[in-house]
Amino acid sequence: MSYRTPYSRVTGLGSAKEGTGHFWTQRMTAVANVPLMLFLVWLIVSLVGADRAQMLATFANPFVTALTILTVLSACIHMKLGLQVVIEDYVQAEGSKIVLILLNTFFSYGVAAVAVVSLLKLSFGG
Amino acid sequence: MAEPNRPLSPHLQIYKFEITMAMSIVHRITGVGLYLGTALLAWWFAAAAIGDGAFDIAQGFFNHWFGRLILIGYTWALFHHMLGGLRHFVWDMGKGYGPERYTYGWLTLIGGVVLTALLWLLVLI
DSSP states (O other), X not given: OOOOOHHHHHHOOOXXXXXXXXXXXXXXXXXXXXXXXXXXXXXXXXXXXXXHHHHHHHHTSHHHHHHHHHHHHHHHHHHHHHHHHHHHHHOOSHHHHHHHHHHHHHHHHHHHHHHHHHHHHHHTTO | OOOOOOOOOOOGGGSOOOHHHHHHHHHHHHHHHHHHHHHHHHHHHHHHHHOHHHXXXXXXXXXXXXXXXXXXXXXXXXXXXXHHHHHHHHHHTTOOOSTHHHHHHHHHXXXXXXXXXXXXXXXXX
């Protein structure tokens, strides 16, 4: 027995194969975030009260910078997907929902861009 | 059109309190908190990249008791959300839907507080 609608049988396009994309990316970044975020906590704690010279010395290490950039990217993708679900759950009006999802995307990628460029600048000597 | 006289579905206050429902909404709240906190993280990196003056302002904020409180709150939200996430991994694999879900809920709540306390004890020592 087929569960396809008459319309979908006529167009014959089938699935876009992206039905689980949101869920899967959310879980993938969640798995990555566990070790990456523990690393970030260690990094922040080791730099509490640090001066700028210590920051430059820390990010002169390419492994530290690379891991921090990966953390920022994974976290920003994860939080963009997460907040999108919060918006979709609580905002009923279609217009506001679209505007908020748009702002959510801009904020998430904006934060990622500022952080990554800053980290690269620090890494290359400030 | 007249409102049909249909029964309403029971709302939140009708249900007995369970730790799982509290952890569900706290997972979401900590997630939103972490979301907003990334702006502070980006500010911290950007300030360090800009120069000594900008970085002194940022470090001054995080060394102030209010900034430190935000930092401690951020690490708690992180640990809590992480433990809650590990619980979701178990559920994603189709396990942990029995009475053990209450244990997971309490472990998330207590674990988040304990890990935060241990971390900041280490910082202060």
